[in-house]
Amino acid sequence: MLQGKTAIVTGGGQGIGxxxxxxxxxxxxxxxxxxxxxxxxxxxxxxxRQSGAESVAVACDVSKADQCETLMKAACDRFGSIDILVNNAGVTRDNLLMRMKEEDWDFVLSINLKGVFNCCKSVARGMMKQRSGRIINISSVVGLMGNAGQVNYSASKAGVIGITKTLAKEFGSRGINVNAIAPGFIQTAMTDKLSEESRQQLVQFIPFQMLGSADDVANAALFLACPLSSYITGEVIRVDGGMAM
Ligand SMILES: NC(=O)c1ccc[n+]([C@@H]2O[C@H](COP(=O)([O-])OP(=O)(O)OC[C@H]3O[C@@H](n4cnc5c(N)ncnc54)[C@H](O)[C@@H]3O)[C@@H](O)[C@H]2O)c1
Incomplete structure (x- = not known):
């Protein structure tokens, strides 16, 4: 479905990425x-590469604009152009507002929100010139619903939805689709940090009564990256077992 396309996945070293x-x-x-x-x-x-496909690794801290520029340049030098950008890198530093330190707010926002801005800005010129491209931003249901103890994370993920809709409007005439995925409760290192008690509590609110897998999110990303979704832009697809209905 993505034959001949070049994709960049940030935070691609583990989990959903x-x-x-x-x-x-x-x-x-x-x-x-x-x-x-x-x-x-x-x-x-x-x-x-072992599976026979082409791939290269590029280290990049998405919170640093210069590193994002270098990443896009490295990708273009290696493969010629960039067709798909998946902004997946993300972190949590949870606490209730009254206990949250300013540095925890800044840290999460600098990666989850500014990181998306940095990468979109670095990739945009090339995509606009070629008049095609797909940008897929990984948000969260927490950006739609809020979540006690995650004021920094929920603000960053709501902001990602704002970026997605704005860029869908800015880039639509250039043939670039910009969409977001809002995963619910997915089994990865990020959610492994939760206690068994909070896990049980959360599962109660999921109609499917279980966590999703990283592959469930990847399947939605594939749909948004391939021609099946050509006429979809500015959309937020929940992959959450019905949690945020
Ligand atoms: N797991 C879930 O339940 C869940 C739910 C909703 C949304 N998400 C989102 O999905 C994305 C992936 O989450 P995950 O569960 O796979 O988490 P994860 O912690 O397993 O993976 C996150 C990856 O991002 C990388 N990363 C962290 N800071 C970075 C930075 N500054 N620059 C570049 N890369 C950086 C990490 O090294 C790691 O490889 C995140 O944006 C997360 O917010 C996850």
Whole structure:
């Protein structure tokens, strides 16, 4: 479905990003696996090459604009152009507002929100010139619903939806689709941090009564990256087992 396309996945070293990178490669894409942790990105790129597809790892901290510029340049130098950008890198630093430190707010916003701005800005010129492209932003149901103890994270993920809709309007006439995915409660290192008690409590609110997998999110990303979704832009697809209805 992605034959001949080049995709960049930020935060691609593990979890949802890794699942997206592997699925895109299985569907014919050349994948630039990027992560702030170079070793995990290298591992995923190596796994893709072992399977016979093309892949390269590029270390990048998405909160740093210059590193995002370097990432896009490295991808273009290697593969010629960029067709798909998946803004997946994300972090949490949870606390109730009254206990949250300013640095925890800044840290989460700088990666989850400014990181998306940085990467979109770096990739946009090339996509506008070629008059085609797909940008897929990984938000969260928490950006739609809010969540006690996650004021920084929910603000960042709501902001990602704002960026998505704005860029869909700015780039529509240039043939660039910009969409977001709002995953619910997905089994990854990020949710492994939760206690068994909070896990049980959360599961009660999911009609499917279970966590989703990284592959569930990757499947939605593949849909948004491929021609099946050509006429969809500015959309937010929930992948949450019905949690945020
Ligand atoms: N797991 C869930 O339940 C869930 C739910 C909703 C949304 N999400 C979102 O999905 C995305 C992936 O989450 P995950 O569960 O796979 O988490 P994860 O912690 O397993 O993976 C996140 C990846 O991002 C990388 N990263 C962190 N800071 C970075 C930076 N500054 N620059 C580049 N890369 C950086 C990490 O090294 C890691 O490889 C995140 O945006 C997250 O907010 C996850």
């Amino acid at each position: 890794k699942a997206i990178a592997l699925l895109f490669a299985r569907n014919g894409a050349r994948v630039v696996v990027s992560d702030v942790v170079r070793e995990t990105a290298e591992k995923v790129a190596e796994e893709i």
